[in-house]
Amino acid sequence: MPALPTTAEEAVALQRALRHQVEVSPGPTNPRTVAGLDVAYADGSDRVAAAVVVLDAGNLLPVQQATATGLATFPYVPGLFAFRELPTLLEALAQLTVTPDVLVCDGQGLAHPERFGLACHVGLETGLPTIGVAKTLFIGEYEEPGDQRGDWSPLTDGGEVIGRVLRTRAGVKPVFVSVGHRFDLDSATELTLALTPRYRLPETTRAADQLSRLALRAG
DNA sequence: GCGACAG
DNA sequence: ATCTTGTCGC
Secondary structure (H helix, E strand, O other): OOOOOOHHHHHHHHHHHHHHOOOOOOOOOOOOOEEEEEEOOOOOOEEEEEEEEEEEEOOEEEEEEEEEEEEEEOOOOOHHHHHHHHHHHHHHHOOOOOOOEEEEEOOOOOOOOOOOOHHHHHHHHHOOOEEEOOOOOOOOOOOOOOOOOOOOOEEEEEOEEEEEOOOOOOOOOOEEEEEEOOOOHHHHHHHHHOOOOOOOOHHHHHHHHHHHHHHHHOO
């Protein structure tokens, strides 16, 4: 079983082999640190920059950060984009000298055709609790949630609940929350709200997004 | 067959 | 994802 699949067929086979290892359980009770992950892409080349920013879960201030740059070998294919971001993302994570209590990924977790989105993959690779907070819908159906912060509605696929559509700010487009690894939807929802005191997206995602763009220009 | 499709 | 700063409005 290759660690780095080359074709789409191999990639899907790997997802199907790994998905059964995902653990759905309550997230950490009192996480002290929460890390955000993101990847920025260059326009012309395949150069990518990954960033991870660890925040203090209490005051949301940065504790540590790391970046890594590389070349995206795998092409962008909906459902397989973890294979594009994962290698560089793991390089950045490896540079941390602190182990975050939770990882927040920019993309889906179980809300994925194979029930194995980026957040699940990152969770299994690191063994850490992870959730996915995506800006847009990938798969599933939902009713528009209420327009107050904290309002949510289930995201379902074929009758199965795969995530939640969560309003993090009143009157602003909702985000798509799903379990990555060692988390459940209640904990994931609670965490996402704790990370969005001011903006639609989690502070973790915003910090990682900014840093990844800087890293792309720098190196 | 046609359209949709995380980043 | 990326091309793109300041600016209008609640």
